[in-house]
Amino acid sequence: MKTRLIPALVVAAMVASTAACGGSSGSGSSDGGGGDSGSGTTLTYWASNQGSSIDVDKKVLGPELKKFEKQTGIKVDLQVIGWPDLLNKILAATSSGKGPDVLNIGNTWAPSLQATGAFLPFDSSALTAIGGKSKFVPASFATGGVKGKDPTSVPLYSLVYGLYYNKKMFAEAGLKPPTTWEELQTDARKLTDADKGTYGMAMEGGSYTESVHFSFIFGQQHGADPFDSSGKPNFTSPGMVAGVKQYVDLMSNKVVNPSSVQYKNGPEAPGDFAKGKAAMLMSQNNADNTLVADGMKTSEYGVVAIPAPTGKKDTASFVAGINMSVFKNTKHKDAALKFVKFMTSPAEQKILDVPFAALPVNAGATPNFTKNAAEAKTFQNILATKAVPLPLVANESQYETNVGNAVNQLIAQAATGKAPSESDIKAALQQAQDKMASAG
Amino acid sequence: MTSRPTVKRAGGRGNARRLTPYFLIAPAIILELLIHILPMIVGVWMSFVGLTQAFIANWSTAPWKGLSSYKLALDFSSPIGNSFLHSFEVTCLYTVLVVGCAWFLGMSAALVLHRNFRGRGFFRTLFLVPYAMPIYTGIMTWSFMLQRDNGLVNHVLKSLGLTNGDSFWLIGSNAFWSMVIIAVWRSWPFAFLMLLAGLQNIPDDVYDAASVDGAGIWKQIRYITMPALRPVNLVMVLMLFLWTFNDFNTPFVLFGAQPPKSADIISVHIYGASFVNWDFGFGSAMSVLLLAFLLVVTGAYLLIFNRRSRRA
Numbered sequence: 001m002k003t004r005l006i007p008a009l010v011v012a013a014m015v016a017s018t019a020a021c022g023g024s025s026g027s028g029s030s031d032g033g034g035g036d037s038g039s040g041t042t043l044t045y046w047a048s049n050q051g052s053s054i055d056v057d058k059k060v061l062g063p064e065l066k067k068f069e070k071q072t073g074i075k076v077d078l079q080v081i082g083w084p085d086l087l088n089k090i091l092a093a094t095s096s097g098k099g100p101d102v103l104n105i106g107n108t109w110a111p112s113l114q115a116t117g118a119f120l121p122f123d124s125s126a127l128t129a130i131g132g133k134s135k136f137v138p139a140s141f142a143t144g145g146v147k148g149k150d151p152t153s154v155p156l157y158s159l160v161y162g163l164y165y166n167k168k169m170f171a172e173a174g175l176k177p178p179t180t181w182e183e184l185q186t187d188a189r190k191l192t193d194a195d196k197g198t199y200g201m202a203m204e205g206g207s208y209t210e211s212v213h214f215s216f217i218f219g220q221q222h223g224a225d226p227f228d229s230s231g232k233p234n235f236t237s238p239g240m241v242a243g244v245k246q247y248v249d250l251m252s253n254k255v256v257n258p259s260s261v262q263y264k265n266g267p268e269a270p271g272d273f274a275k276g277k278a279a280m281l282m283s284q285n286n287a288d289n290t291l292v293a294d295g296m297k298t299s300e301y302g303v304v305a306i307p308a309p310t311g312k313k314d315t316a317s318f319v320a321g322i323n324m325s326v327f328k329n330t331k332h333k334d335a336a337l338k339f340v341k342f343m344t345s346p347a348e349q350k351i352l353d354v355p356f357a358a359l360p361v362n363a364g365a366t367p368n369f370t371k372n373a374a375e376a377k378t379f380q381n382i383l384a385t386k387a388v389p390l391p392l393v394a395n396e397s398q399y400e401t402n403v404g405n406a407v408n409q410l411i412a413q414a415a416t417g418k419a420p421s422e423s424d425i426k427a428a429l430q431q432a433q434d435k436m437a438s439a440g
Numbered sequence: 441m442t443s444r445p446t447v448k449r450a451g452g453r454g455n456a457r458r459l460t461p462y463f464l465i466a467p468a469i470i471l472e473l474l475i476h477i478l479p480m481i482v483g484v485w486m487s488f489v490g491l492t493q494a495f496i497a498n499w500s501t502a503p504w505k506g507l508s509s510y511k512l513a514l515d516f517s518s519p520i521g522n523s524f525l526h527s528f529e530v531t532c533l534y535t536v537l538v539v540g541c542a543w544f545l546g547m548s549a550a551l552v553l554h555r556n557f558r559g560r561g562f563f564r565t566l567f568l569v570p571y572a573m574p575i576y577t578g579i580m581t582w583s584f585m586l587q588r589d590n591g592l593v594n595h596v597l598k599s600l601g602l603t604n605g606d607s608f609w610l611i612g613s614n615a616f617w618s619m620v621i622i623a624v625w626r627s628w629p630f631a632f633l634m635l636l637a638g639l640q641n642i643p644d645d646v647y648d649a650a651s652v653d654g655a656g657i658w659k660q661i662r663y664i665t666m667p668a669l670r671p672v673n674l675v676m677v678l679m680l681f682l683w684t685f686n687d688f689n690t691p692f693v694l695f696g697a698q699p700p701k702s703a704d705i706i707s708v709h710i711y712g713a714s715f716v717n718w719d720f721g722f723g724s725a726m727s728v729l730l731l732a733f734l735l736v737v738t739g740a741y742l743l744i745f746n747r748r749s750r751r752a
Contacts, residue, residue: 091715091718
């Protein structure tokens with residue numbers, strides 16, 4: 001009897017424990033006995049990594065979440081997630097239906113994640129609950145989802161690209177910041193001295209996100225949209241090819257350190273700029289943190305809008321940033337909306353924009369991420385007048401990865417000595433487009 | 441009458457004895473079903489449906505696509521099928537080179553370190569370091585060493601006057617060779633360990649007898665060592681083949697989700713389709729094709745070599 005009983009008990013225990021694993025909640029949210037929006041509720045919040053490290057983010061957000069708890073009685077369980085893992089974690093949560101209550105997303109993913117149907121649409125009542133649509137900067141609010149549908153995310157931190165230049169290097173060369181792309185190219189050549197290891201421009205040449213961002217911005221300058229009006233990819237139009245060429249030519253023309261083709265983690269190109277190894281840097285405004293961390297003073301650099309070629313459209317950036325979403329199946333919808341309202345309130349924005357070097361998402365708010373008033377004004381002006389959203393289509397994230405990686409390969413080709421021709425660029429973009437077609 | 445209870449007890453014990461092995465392996469079977477077989481079945485189902493981003497929140501609503509994902513993968517005249525074929529070819533070349541080099545290095549080191557000499561223990565330990573080191577740490581260290589500007593590899597090559605020290609090792613065609621070298625570095629200690637264990641089972645008397653008969657070192661290796669190591673080689677080469685063909689860590693840690701074309705091996709290619717393009721149906725179809733290929737190759741390998749072993 002004993003012989004039979006022991007294995008049977010072991011098997012039963014195994015089955016029970018396995019079943020228990022399957023049945024456990026991965027949501028992490030718990031209702032501590034309180035109501036939906038009242039005291040005792042615990043929200044799970046996945047924050048994206050905005051500062052120089054995950055620990056820095058925890059230190060920044062911790063006191064704010066305590067403040068929120070004090071105001072509302074709602075506790076927030078914070079998890080800061082690094083960028084390389086964030087999208088896959090969101091996809092896994094979407095697939096299993098067991099995600100956080102509130103989360104940050106890259107605003108360019110908003111339409112793709114909207115298509116999954118996993119996020120709560122911000123309809124008129126949800127918008128009212130978070131303080132209304134009118135509190136947001138319109139350009140930032142427009143990134144919340146595809147046109148014609150209720151957005152499934154709202155802006156939290158706004159970012160735009162600008163052209164950083166080293167004041168001392170420019171002054172020594174007798175140059176002024178460029179106002180056209182042609183001037184930028186001439187300046188970059190003058191400022192390059194490969195033997196001394198200094199270059200005209202810093203580049204994150206292995207980063208697919210940077211590659212697709214600049215391909216898009218320069219494509220826009222040439223009047224090209226990556227998707228046609230019906231949402232179909234149109235990557236091989238002359239304007240798209242010209243936009244990619246404009247970016248890749250920086251490497252082909254040798255005004256960029258060839259080694260930067262391997263830079264892909266974020267801080268390398270700003271590091272080169274901060275250390276005086278490059279005279280210019282095209283980056284989002286949160287590069288300020290890295291520049292200061294690398295020992296550069298804010299007075300040592302200036303910022304202007306990235307210029308367009310003469311006679312072309314004056315687009316200098318896309319509307320970059322971080323949005324906030326609420327998982328549709330949250331058990332604490334009201335509490336989650338209260339938290340979104342808190343995080344996007346002018347008071348909190350004023351606090352969070354400083355450590356995260358972000359532009360405010362509130363209409364009419366003054367940027368305070370830098371003490372350099374000229375820099376703040378430049379970035380605010382770029383966001384208000386020279387920035388357009390990336391394509392608001394459901395397969396936007398696939399566009400980013402496929403085109404971004406195609407451009408990375410072209411930069412690699414240029415770095416190893418063979419400047420890509422227009423037909424090389426067209427072929428690479430065609431291949432990226434074919435991959436999109438396969439994904440349906 | 442009196443013997444009945446005894447018979448009953450014996451029957452009970454017999455049943456228990458018969459069932460005990462099944463109870464003992466039951467946990468392993470249950471976990472195998474849950475961890476491997478069930479996901480595999482789900483993967484096969486996914487390959488027949490259009491599971492894209494629009495349906496991942498509710499898989500059951502994904503439209504039935506039949507064999508269209510398989511047709512797309514196997515249509516080598518289309519860019520998608522062509523890139524799948526290219527990835528398959530790169531993987532085959534990668535596997536042949538890595539398994540071949542790992543076996544050769546492992547065999548050579550095992551033959552040398554099998555003999556008794558001063559410092560043998562030190563070398564045995566040293567050679568096992570790559571195998572003992574956490575995979576990610578090892579590959580990340582390599583990726584630092586292979587950097588163009590401040591990588592150790594370029595520095596050494598320049599110091600030796602072999603190059604100008606400005607070679608790219610992680611982009612273009614060099615990316616493939618970097619990946620092969622790292623995989624060989626990581627795999628050969630396993631071959632070394634297995635073969636060393638195999639060598640220790642060959643009695644010294646056989647070598648002594650061969651020596652007396654005038655057999656030199658090469659003849660001893662050819663006629664004694666290699667046949668004696670045959671069972672070890674049979675299993676080890678198969679394991680190395682399967683591990684290398686499915687290798688994900690080396691390319692992913694070195695290059696990320698989108699490796700250079702020269703290093704686009706199949707596991708990362710499938711990952712890209714699933715997690716970059718969010719087409720989990722197509723990614724699953726390619727996975728099923730890969731599984732079928734590996735099953736056929738493994739089956740054929742075992743059939744051929746087991747037959748030969750029986751004949752021998």
